[in-house]
Amino acid sequence: MTLQASALAIGDVHTEVVVDDLTRTQIVQYSGASGDYNPLHSDEMFATQVAGFPGIFAHGMLTMGLTGKMVTNHVGDGRLRSFGGRFRAQVWPGDTLTAQAEVVDVRNDDDGVGVVELRITTTNQDGLEVFAGQATASID
Amino acid sequence: MAVERFPVELGHIMMFARSVGDPNPIYSDEEYAATTEVGHVIAPPTFVQAGVQFDPDWPLRPKIGEPWFGSGRNPTGTPRPEDGGGSGGGGGGGGGGLARGLHAEQHFEYHRHLRPGDVLRAETRPGKTWEKEGRRAGKLLFSETITEYRDQNDELVVTARSVGVRTERAPEAAATAGSGEQR
Numbered sequence: 001m002t003l004q005a006s007a008l009a010i011g012d013v014h015t016e017v018v019v020d021d022l023t024r025t026q027i028v029q030y031s032g033a034s035g036d037y038n039p040l041h042s043d044e045m046f047a048t049q050v051a052g053f054p055g056i057f058a059h060g061m062l063t064m065g066l067t068g069k070m071v072t073n074h075v076g077d078g079r080l081r082s083f084g085g086r087f088r089a090q091v092w093p094g095d096t097l098t099a100q101a102e103v104v105d106v107r108n109d110d111d112g113v114g115v116v117e118l119r120i121t122t123t124n125q126d127g128l129e130v131f132a133g134q135a136t137a138s139i140d
Numbered sequence: 141m142a143v144e145r146f147p148v149e150l151g152h153i154m155m156f157a158r159s160v161g162d163p164n165p166i167y168s169d170e171e172y173a174a175t176t177e178v179g180h181v182i183a184p185p186t187f188v189q190a191g192v193q194f195d196p197d198w199p200l201r202p203k204i205g206e207p208w209f210g211s212g213r214n215p216t217g218t219p220r221p222e223d224g225g226g227s228g229g230g231g232g233g234g235g236g237g238l239a240r241g242l243h244a245e246q247h248f249e250y251h252r253h254l255r256p257g258d259v260l261r262a263e264t265r266p267g268k269t270w271e272k273e274g275r276r277a278g279k280l281l282f283s284e285t286i287t288e289y290r291d292q293n294d295e296l297v298v299t300a301r302s303v304g305v306r307t308e309r310a311p312e313a314a315a316t317a318g319s320g321e322q323r
Contacts, residue, residue, distance in 0.1 A: 002177070019161055026161065033152070033159035035193035038200045039210030049215035060243040061189050065160030068185040077166045078178035083185050084247025084301070133247075 002076040003139040005106055005114040012103040014074045018066040018122070022058060022095045030062040060087035063097065063131050067122045070099035075116070075137035085120055085133015096125045101135065114139040146191040146260040146289070153183045153256065156190055183254040186246075188289050188298050191262050244282060245303035251296050259292045267301065278308030 019026070024042070031037050036059055039046040047056045064085065071083060091097065105117040116139045122131040150168070157167035165172040166182055173181045192198045202208040207218035254260075267284030274280045282305050289298040 026159070030159040033156040034190045035198065036189075036200050037202060037210075039208075043210045045211040045215045046209075050211075061186055061246065062160065064246055065156075065162075065184065065186045069160055069162040069164075072162075072164065072185060077164070077176055078182055078253045080185055080250055080253075082247070082249045084245070086245045086303075087243055 002079060003074070003116055003137070005116075005139050008103050008106050008116055008139065010103055010105070013100055014070070015098060015100045016070040016073060018070050018097050018099045020096045022091065022093055022097070024056065024093045027056065027058050027062060027093065030059055030065070034059065034061060036061065055092065058091040058093075058095075060131075063087065063091050063122060066097060067099045067120060067131050067133075071101060071118070071120065071135050071137075074101050074118075075135070075139075079137040079139070081115065081136040081138060083120075083133070083135040085131050087130070088132055089124070089128050089130045091124065091130050095130075097122050097130065098124075099131075104134075106139070142264060143191050143194045143260070143262040146188075146194045146262060148183065148254050148256055148258040148260060150181060150256040152190065152193075153181060153187060153254075156187050157184050160184060160186070178253060180255045185248060185250075187254065188248070188260070188262075188287075188300060189246075191260065191289070241304055241306045243302070244305040245301075247301040249299040251298065254297060258297070260289045260297065262287050262289050274307065281306045281308070 028042050031042055038059075040051055040053065041047075041056055041059050044056050047053045064087075067085075068083060072080060099120065099122040101118040101120055103116060104119050105115075107115055107117075109115050116137055118135045118137070120131070120133045120135055121129055123129050150170070154168040157164065162184055166176060166178065167184060168181070170181055173179070192200070202210075209216055209218050211217065264285050264287040267286050269281070269283045272280045272282065282303055285302045285304070287300040287302070288296055289300070291297050
């Protein structure tokens with residue numbers, strides 16, 4: 001699936017639930033795949049007694065990875081030109097995250113190739129923004 | 141992060157895609173991928189972050205024969221390295237965060253899409269640093285790192301910009317402050 005310039009309008013939104021009831025095991029799975037074994041993300045004893053957090057929490061990059069799934073589902077495979085953002089709040093086990101892409105611009109690049117610019121926001125079940133950023137992708 | 145050799149492998153891409161809950165067959169099925177516009181397996185957008193697997197000095201991975209700062213018999217195995225792997229030096233891993241250092245921002249620019257068989261080299265350099273007054277955790281110290289991933293032909297494939305933030309006061313303050321303090 002790729003996006004067509006003619007079918008895109010500023011303000012169009014695409015939304016996906018990217019994780020429902022995030023499990024501790026998925027956070028561990030991300031530690032293993034990414035190589036980031038910071039015990040803050042898997043070691044309850046360390047996270048609470050040493051680091052002083054209420055519990056373990058997800059890697060920011062797991063939130064971004066989950067969000068990226070929505071972005072690539074929306075723009076199509078191999079279309080992404082840039083993707084970035086800020087981690088605005090921690091994500092905890094049990095959280096359900098909804099990621100949204102909103103069209104903010106449709107233009108042609110210097111080579112005349114269509115580009116869509118998206119505003120990306122990911123919120124938890126309480127409506128709190130946990131990730132906010134932007135993405136650009138090539139379109140037809 | 142300085143990684144001399146980051147081989148991009150099909151199995152690693154599949155495991156990474158699973159860990160972010162993405163069942164898209166473009167990340168695992170070569171036959172399917174061959175039928176797509178891209179024509180080959182690619183990696184999910186944040187995959188290069190897993191390049192730390194190939195950094196021999198990556199501080200956020202237990203190493204054979206060395207003490208680890210997570211819990212075993214005791215809540216902490218060893219005094220935490222004050223700054224190791226934190227926002228500044230850890231590089232591409234980005235501020236990923238020991239207790240007082242958190243990952244604040246991450247940005248990727250894709251110059252082409254990865255494929256299994258690529259062999260990348262990653263070099264990280266420091267970027268800007270700045271300060272901001274936090275609402276509850278005191279002064280927030282931001283530092284940026286830029287990581288360039290180049291392929292076997294020395295072509296730039298991905299540019300990553302990571303921002304780490306460190307707080308002046310105890311992490312509890314930052315944790316309870318919620319969203320505002322982590323920016």
